[in-house]
Amino acid sequence: MAGPVRSVPPPPGVYVPAVLFYNDNDDLDLPAIKQHILRLAEGGVTGILVQGSNGEAQHLSHEERKQAIRFTRDTLDENGYKHVFIIAGSGALSTKETKKLCHDAKEAGATHVLVLTPSLWPPQMTVENITHFFHEVADASPLPVMIYNFPTVCSGIDLDSDLLIKLGSHPNIVGTKLSCGNIGKLNRITSAYPSSQFATYAGKSDIFVLGLLANSAGTIAALPNIAPKVHVHAYKLVQEGKTAEALELQSFLGRADWAITKIGGIAGVKAIVTAHFGYGEPTVRGPLRTKVWANLVTDKHTEVIEELVRMEKSM
Template identity: 60%
Template sequence: MANSTPPPAGVYVPAVLFFDENEELDIQSIKAHVLRLAQGGVTGILVQGSNGEAQHLSHDERKTTIRLTRDTLDENGFQNVLVIAGTGGQSTKETKKLCVDAKEAGASHALVLTPGVWAPQMTKERILKFHRDVADASPIPTMVYNFPTVTAGLNLDSDTIGALGEHPNIVGTKLSCADVGKLHRLTSTLPASKFATFPGSSAVYLQGLVSGSAGIIGALPNVAPKAHAELYKLWQEAKLAEAEKLQALLGHADWELQKLGSIAGIKAIVSKHFGYGNVNVRGPLTPRDLEAAGSSSTAKLEELIVVEKAL
């Protein structure tokens, strides 16, 4: 545990899963998506982030899709692309099991969502104990996943996450709250060699880098992995004017994707433009009809896809 290290800085994508018309795993489409993301230059793939419909999967399916992702990467020469597994459960016991499953299936790190069913009882002390107990038991390093939208409004502050970052097996966080102030407080408190802080939205990708983030773990790289890798490169080369221009496009496209419903929207956009996949989701989600949404609702996404295909 003392040697637990954070994932390297870069572009990470919470990959969507594809299903057939019976809501069963569409293996070929999942593999095609993993391969395009890797070819697009991502540093790692998050399996069972919120965009991966984690709560819609059985434990066996969760383990299967982690292994499928790792095997697809390895078989195609992308052994260096990491697989991070979302292991959030509604009890400490279940979350520990999911971390063990993730390790066995080939994940290098676990991203742990705070339980939200009993939100009024989740005091700071209980949140700290939950994440520490999971980290103590996990065979792989864990990261704190802060996403108030899917945890009944629970929003961990920088004091709480910072305290968790002192644990030897807790090595990072994904801030889907998109709070750059919180991100900067963490990056200026915890050393990057011990703790990786990622924004969870492409809308604040460059802003996060300016504030010391480790890159991005966001939904939009499902659509445009190359564009996100390009922005990271521009940042490293100190080409700020070019980076700011690309960031503006990412911000607009990310907003359009949110309005499309994110998960269903990603599948609709990907299946339309990249030659694989479909629009199927597991209920109670419903597919997104891009034609019904109208071309004005995807204008910036379409512009981003032109950029993506030119890279």
């Protein structure tokens, strides 16, 4: 007797966890969000992650999360980008809420969901409990599930390759985003599964090309918010077998990725985008603190970011 039909991962490529913009009333700034979505799509990204960590998912209400997904889908469809995929961040601290967010994502137009490990009670998150959580969510989700491994935002919980490979055997668990940045872990997973069955994405630009050379499906990383074209170019270089050129670009992306973490993460990304691409305000929701590019220009890490912006604009 045949087993359950496996769900399909998103296709290989460059995905971006898009930042959101807010207006003076702390509501979603839809015109600015639209400009950002279209710049990313025009830059050639394969898909957009709505409500990744860079999308401030945990700072949004359920209705705002649905609104952001639907608005992103409508913006893409209305402007000739129906082929661009939408992954929705659907992580929450309880199994019940996570399942609800998966259903909300389906209703709003996403094709896949990305789920964080619950982290309110780290001592209780044993291998058994984590496995049970992801199996219960995947059984209930109307969309294929991807596992989001990001120890920084999960109280240090870091899923190892043995667990991720085990979870990948579930027919509705189709991939992972490795924001742990562990290239050895990535390689072990890609050795266990082809990307057509379980897609492993580098969660940081500093291992993007290295991941591709280890058979990853691509990247889902913050830096393409600033430079989608540069990342798509790096991806194409690898596909064309231009490894030396790709590795040279990877060296630069590694420095730029490090710089953005030092400049200020989400707040830094917004400050750069608003200053250099002319839309939105750099506002973030508390307890994060807003940063303004004019106050960052003396930082020693800004030189590489300005070089990245020049490279992006030249493509």
